[in-house]
Amino acid sequence: MMQASVTAEQEAPSVRQQAVLDAVLGLMVEDGEQVTMDAVARRASCSKETLYKWFGDRDGLLTATVRWQASRVHAGHDTAQVLDGATLRERLQDFAVTWLEVITGPTSVALNRIAIAHAGSRKSNLGGIVLANGRFAIGERVKPVLEAGRAAGLLAFADSEAAFRTFFGLVGRDIQIRLLLGETLDLDGAGIRRDAGRAVEQFLVLYGQAKPDPKHQR
Amino acid sequence: MMQASVTAEQEAPSVRQQAVLDAVLGLMVEDGEQVTMDAVARRASCSKETLYKWFGDRDGLLTATVRWQASRVHAGHDTAQVLDGATLRERLQDFAVTWLEVITGPTSVALNRIAIAHAGSRKSNLGGIVLANGRFAIGERVKPVLEAGRAAGLLAFADSEAAFRTFFGLVGRDIQIRLLLGETLDLDGAGIRRDAGRAVEQFLVLYGQAKPDPKHQR
DNA sequence: CGAATGGCGTACCGTACCGTACGGTACGCG
DNA sequence: CGCGTACCGTACGGTACGGTACGCCATTCG
Numbered sequence: 001m002m003q004a005s006v007t008a009e010q011e012a013p014s015v016r017q018q019a020v021l022d023a024v025l026g027l028m029v030e031d032g033e034q035v036t037m038d039a040v041a042r043r044a045s046c047s048k049e050t051l052y053k054w055f056g057d058r059d060g061l062l063t064a065t066v067r068w069q070a071s072r073v074h075a076g077h078d079t080a081q082v083l084d085g086a087t088l089r090e091r092l093q094d095f096a097v098t099w100l101e102v103i104t105g106p107t108s109v110a111l112n113r114i115a116i117a118h119a120g121s122r123k124s125n126l127g128g129i130v131l132a133n134g135r136f137a138i139g140e141r142v143k144p145v146l147e148a149g150r151a152a153g154l155l156a157f158a159d160s161e162a163a164f165r166t167f168f169g170l171v172g173r174d175i176q177i178r179l180l181l182g183e184t185l186d187l188d189g190a191g192i193r194r195d196a197g198r199a200v201e202q203f204l205v206l207y208g209q210a211k212p213d214p215k216h217q218r
Numbered sequence: 219m220m221q222a223s224v225t226a227e228q229e230a231p232s233v234r235q236q237a238v239l240d241a242v243l244g245l246m247v248e249d250g251e252q253v254t255m256d257a258v259a260r261r262a263s264c265s266k267e268t269l270y271k272w273f274g275d276r277d278g279l280l281t282a283t284v285r286w287q288a289s290r291v292h293a294g295h296d297t298a299q300v301l302d303g304a305t306l307r308e309r310l311q312d313f314a315v316t317w318l319e320v321i322t323g324p325t326s327v328a329l330n331r332i333a334i335a336h337a338g339s340r341k342s343n344l345g346g347i348v349l350a351n352g353r354f355a356i357g358e359r360v361k362p363v364l365e366a367g368r369a370a371g372l373l374a375f376a377d378s379e380a381a382f383r384t385f386f387g388l389v390g391r392d393i394q395i396r397l398l399l400g401e402t403l404d405l406d407g408a409g410i411r412r413d414a415g416r417a418v419e420q421f422l423v424l425y426g427q428a429k430p431d432p433k434h435q436r
Numbered sequence: 437c438g439a440a441t442g443g444c445g446t447a448c449c450g451t452a453c454c455g456t457a458c459g460g461t462a463c464g465c466g
Numbered sequence: 467c468g469c470g471t472a473c474c475g476t477a478c479g480g481t482a483c484g485g486t487a488c489g490c491c492a493t494t495c496g
Contacts, residue, residue: 016443031338031339032335032338032339033338033339034339036482036483036484037483037484037485038482038483038484041444041445045444046443046444046445047443047444047445047446048445048446048484048485048486049443049444049445049485049486049487049488050442050443050444052484052485052486053442053443057484057485058483058484058485110338112334112395112399113334113335113337113338114338115399116330116331116334116335116398116399117250117331117334117335117338119331119398119399119400120249120250120251120328120331120332120335121249121250121251121252122249125400127398127399127400127401128399128400128401130399131396131399131400131401135392135395135396165391165392166388166391166420168391168392169387169388169389169390169391169392170384170387170388171387172387172392173383173384173386173387174353174383174386174387174390176395177330177353177394177395178349178353180334180337180345180398181330181333181334181337181345181346181348181349182333182337182343182345182346182349183345183346183349202384202424205423205424206420206423206424254452254453254454255453255454255455256452256453256454259474259475263474264473264474264475265473265474265475265476266454266455266456266474266475266476267455267456267457267458267473267474267475268472268473268474270454270455270456271472271473275454275455276453276454276455
């Protein structure tokens with residue numbers, strides 16, 4: 001009867017619907033305030049009626065867009081069981097680089113802006129979705145690594161959540177808030193790797209059980 | 219001739235105008251999306267015509283509100299010349315506590331939401347004002363303390379900006395982004411002091427020249 | 437081949453909100 | 467007293483946008 005309405009939860013968007021959601025993302029990146037239903041319909045070459053049939057209302061469209069983008073970020077390698085110092089450092093470095101690449105990307109900035117603007121009023125918490133798939137998702141992936149590091153005697157901490165939050169702060173610092181507030185930081189891949197490396201070394205200084213390796217600069 | 223129009227820069231708002239701006243802040247805290255010119259006029263018991271005479275347009279009103287709030291945050295004690303370890307720790311602790319109190323306050327959250335939402339489009343960078351009076355203002359106040367600490371042989375770093383950004387990250391961690399995205403973290407004064415103390419100790423571990431004092435817990 | 441379905445384009449409605457205009461009032465001043 | 471000024475309250479125009487309705491075409495299937 002009815003085509004997959006994405007608002008009904010659990011429904012994965014069809015290919016055509018994904019194209020619509022990508023159009024929304026494109027508009028968000030260009031200018032968050034011009035994400036209007038007319039503009040989306042024009043950009044996606046579809047009719048507004050179809051948008052409403054598929055997504056219910058504007059909030060449904062935005063929610064589906066956030067979910068759609070979130071579903072693309074989840075690519076990440078799985079847990080390795082045994083950890084030596086070099087592997088631990090490498091895993092943390094990977095997480096830091098990935099995280100910095102995500103939050104400095106224009107899509108993430110635009111999406112977070114929308115979600116934050118929306119968080120001011122009650123209806124439909126985009127903020128919760130962004131948090132669940134951003135900050136908390138990365139936390140749930142990092143904490144097992146930290147705990148494996150502790151089990152291997154490489155790290156010392158009582159609360160893995162607290163340790164992760166410190167790691168999070170060392171990696172992100174003021175970058176995200178500055179980007180969200182409109183500053184144009186240009187971080188290339190090399191800069192991101194340097195930042196990530198510094199954060200990892202600092203984290204190991206704070207939480208490392210064995211002394212960090214002699215590569216420790218500064 | 220004309221009453222002080224706050225849009226003309228350098229003009230400080232009159233008492234009546236301050237009352238209007240406080241009304242705007244109140245509306246922002248209640249619900250960022252209901253800051254409409256009608257609502258402001260009603261809340262402030264003034265006419266819309268007066269709002270436009272004083273502030274030019276809606277952006278001017280928002281800008282004046284951001285400036286007005288920023289002007290209230292600047293209360294901070296001045297530099298002490300000689301620094302021993304206890305004084306340095308105390309000054310950093312003060313900064314950390316103040317900063318956490320600011321960013322967890324409902325006014326700051328609401329204001330940052332407005333500025334971030336606005337940063338998506340070009341016109342009138344509220345984001346720049348918030349950054350200048352928030353992140354950068356605190357940085358300009360902390361960095362002299364760090365440099366005094368280095369001059370006293372208590373700290374070791376090459377770049378005071380980089381050192382401050384690490385301090386910033388250790389203090390703020392994920393708190394601001396979680397609040398902006400709508401999570402309700404309840405941090406009381408004791409929790410803030412605990413967080414600030416942990417951040418200061420971690421910073422001193424990373425950048426302290428002399429070993430931190432035996433009070434160092436965890 | 438004809439009917440049905442899905443979807444595009446567009447016209448349209450209601451509403452919310454920005455910005456302006458206008459009438460009315462209080463107050464200071466010559 | 468009379469005038470100007472500043473301001474409040476409110477009504478109004480213009481516009482942008484969310485949401486709906488309708489005509490039309492293409493594809494598919496009986």
